[in-house]
Amino acid sequence: MNGPLRTARDFLVSLKLTVVLLALGLILVFAATLDQVNLGIWGIQEKWFRTFVVVQPMGAGGTSVPIFPGGYAIGGLLLLNLIASHFYRFAFTWRKAGIQFTHLGVILLLIGELLSGLWQEDYRMQLHEGETKNFSEHHLNNELAIIDTTNPAHDEVVAIPEEIIARKEAIQHAKLPFRIVIKEYFPNSDLAMRDAGSTRPPQATMGIGMSVAATSQPLTYKQNERNMPAASVELVGTSGSIGTWLVSTSFSPHSRAPFLQAPQAFTHEGRTYRIALRWTRSYKPFSFQLLKVTHDVYPGTDTPKNFSSRLLLKTPDGREDREVLIYMNNPLRYGGYTFYQHQMDSAQGMTGLQAVKNPSWLLPYVACTMMTFGLLWQFMIHLAGFIERRRAAAAANP
Amino acid sequence: MSPRVPFALAAAMLLGACSKPEITTYRAPKDPEPAAKAGAPHAHAGAAPAAAPAAPATGGTMAATPVATASGPGLAWSAPASWTVKPASSMRRGSYTIKGDGGEADMSITAFPGDVGGDLANVNRWRGQIGLAPIAPGELAATVQRLERNGLKMGAVDLGGATGPNPQRTLAAIVPHGGSSWFFKLTGPDALVAKEKAAFMAFLDTIKPTAP
Structure with missing residues (x-):
């Protein structure tokens, strides 16, 4: 893999990118919620979420100035980041299956929201x-x-x-x-x-x-x-x-x-x-x-x-x-x-x-089920390990 | 999964997000006749059935489409003898001409269901018609003179002060009655209408509900 491709890959699989995107997502939701006073629920969806760049009219002339990455940009990058990390970083093991299942659920949730935005009538x-x-x-x-x-x-x-x-x-x-x-x-x-x-x-x-x-x-x-x-x-x-x-x-x-x-x-x-x-x-x-x-x-x-x-x-x-x-x-x-x-x-x-x-109406349900299953799986693995360690400790110290 | 899949997915997202509005053509069944229109919401029950124009089923222009006026409880009035009765139109309940030195003024009496946008909208519309700037909501109280005549509440306005080669003036009264708004409006050359104000105010005194 040559230089630019490697750089792109490292960027896409970076955990820092995940953290930054999640932080940007939090700010986006917060700012859009505040803006709901001005634009209402439908207006902010179009202005803040169903767009790649949030633009705001500025000055007396009302010139549109980009002020923040939009929901499509943040969500899309987060989706790419999740998918890329998933295939690059994670190796399948039964011990980590829950985490992978949870991540797949998040990916499906993001795709579901995108498809709802595009297809829902x-x-x-x-x-x-x-x-x-x-x-x-x-x-x-x-x-x-x-x-x-x-x-x-x-x-x-x-x-x-x-x-x-x-x-x-x-x-x-x-x-x-x-x-x-x-x-x-x-x-x-x-x-x-x-x-x-x-x-x-x-x-x-x-x-x-x-x-x-x-x-x-x-x-x-x-x-x-x-x-x-x-x-x-x-x-x-x-x-x-x-x-x-x-x-x-x-x-x-x-x-x-x-x-x-x-x-x-x-x-x-x-x-x-x-x-x-x-x-x-x-x-x-x-x-x-x-x-x-x-x-x-x-x-x-x-x-x-x-x-x-x-x-x-x-x-x-x-x-x-x-x-x-x-x-x-x-x-x-x-x-x-x-x-x-x-x-x-x-x-x-x-x-x-x-x-x-909404042809994709089932996706959020499937995604949430996958995330629940993944988290339960992970919890049970840890619980089983914890019980095993306690049993071992009890056996060692009768 | 190929490593190209995420990028293909991203490209699909970008394309999908950029759908353009397009003109569509299709064959549609005829709209069902509005058989249940009697139950449709109307400003007030008395006005609707009689006032609803017959929808032209096919052809013809809409030039002659009647415009519904209020047909609920009515009002009666006595116009000054100096006002000349004009032929009523489909929209007017009463129509007069007042001739004078400065030209000719038009007196119209119309009635429509509901509040027709409210006092502020109507006052500003009339102001706009004679070249005056709209007023702010806070100025409405000072503009509209509240009257009560024969059990009817009225809002009367005197809109003048327009400039220009042929300044116009409007005297008007809005009379809510039976779920409708009645408009008594005198418009014409500033001097003529100003001179006619006393007659207009006396005319308002004569407005009263018709016997049921």
């Missing part, structure tokens, strides 16, 4: 009694959906992630006979009725944006709030502008104001479309119909005892057509998803389910 499904849905909606992400509704049997959807909208660049897609021009974009917005006397031009020439105005709002990171982005979107066909629409996630069936619930539709070249900025959808090969929500309280009090949702689970092929009950601490696992009872408004007959898909 966390969606929500809101249903009112009697309503049927075959899709869930992302709890953070949004998309601009252009939906061709011409075919009476199904819709053709072009879904553009909000990150692309935020670039405010013209978007051309092979499935769309027009270009999408983002004229305005607000990551979080508030809506107000436009007054007839307003001197400001409307943000739209078509649809509800002619009556409603969106204004930019500071981003929210509170756990019980959601950013409601809005955009002014012009569609330009081959013969010129088709129109400009104001779209916002506030214009949705979730809206409390009835007039914001109507979809915005238009026709172009004989086809009918809808345009909407909406919570990112994930369609399922099955549907739920909410039959009944139940909110039990302890007798004589308002203290919640139980929230439960009785649903009809159906698949198009008819294989599933059964009632299921989801209640607190009793999720439904189906189709690779776990549906938890998440929200409830029994007065309005509404339930909110959390739909989580």
Whole structure:
């Protein structure tokens, strides 16, 4: 092994590196916890953990300055350090098997967290009694959906992630006979009725944006709030502008104001479309119909005892057509998803389910089992040795 | 295990962590009709069913989409004889023109479910419309005159002081009633609206709930 490779290997298998990384990890967790006051749980995950470098806006201009290695950097190096040390330093013996098993558990735990970060899908499904849905909606992400509704049997959807909208660049897609021009974009917005006397031009020439105005709002990171982005979107066909629409996630069936619930539709070249900025959808090969929500309280009090949702689970092929009950601490696992009872408004007959898909959900359990087994094994080895020594000492000194 | 495995794993991690957002296309089943919308949350029960616009199932532009106004308990008023009634629009409960030396002022009466963002948001929106800077939450109390007329609580504002070649002024009152917010708003040339203030305040005295 030549010089640089040897240096790299020595660096990777170094115990000093382990200690430094663990210390950095402690600081990272501490700093991120403090920052949770500003950014909330989702914000700090993105800023501190699911990144290689933590950047902080500094100065009046808000220039992003790297301030600390991120979770991916520290966790990734720790993972490499553990694996490299494992294969370089440790030789398998039954006496050390427990330590090796514990380390393997830690490695699996790190990999599990990485895979969860990359693969986990966390969606929500809101249903009112009697309503049927075959899709869930992302709890953070949004998309601009252009939906061709011409075919009476199904819709053709072009879904553009909000990150692309935020670039405010013209978007051309092979499935769309027009270009999408983002004229305005607000990551979080508030809506107000436009007054007839307003001197400001409307943000739209078509649809509800002619009556409603969106204004930019500071981003929210509170756990019980959601950013409601809005955009002014012009569609330009081959013969010129088709129109400009104001779209916002506030214009949705979730809206409390009835007039914001109507979809915005238009026709172009004989086809009918809808345009909407909406919570990112994930369609399922099955549907739920909410039959009944139940909110039990302890007798004589308002203290919640139980929230439960009785649903009809159906698949198009008819294989599933059964009632299921989801209640607190009793999720439904189906189709690779776990549906938890998440929200409830029994007065309005509404339930909110959390739909989580995490192909690596078993890894933390396996990792913890391995670590428990490894530590137990090591403890038992030492205990057996200790008992053996005591017996030997007792035999030597009767 | 080959010693290259950790590095391959690291490379996979790096690649996996750098996924880019992409446009997706897919065929989706039609959204089910919102059959249960009667049970959906609304600002207040009285306003929703009558106000909900029919969703255009196919085609057509949204230009004519009606905007729902509050349809709960109503308010009645008596406008001064000098105010000229204008044709009401889908959004307006009442609409008047006031003509004077300085031009023409517009009086609108609208009602929407809920608090429509609250007093501060509405006041700042109106200020923005006539070129005034927004006020801070602490300044709201000094800006809004609290009144009570015919059992109705009102918040009245007089927004003036705009500069420019054609300074505008707004007199407005927010009247929460039956889970909705009613807006009485007079906007126009500064001098004309200032002259009309006494009539506007007298007009507020006439606002009262309609008989159930």
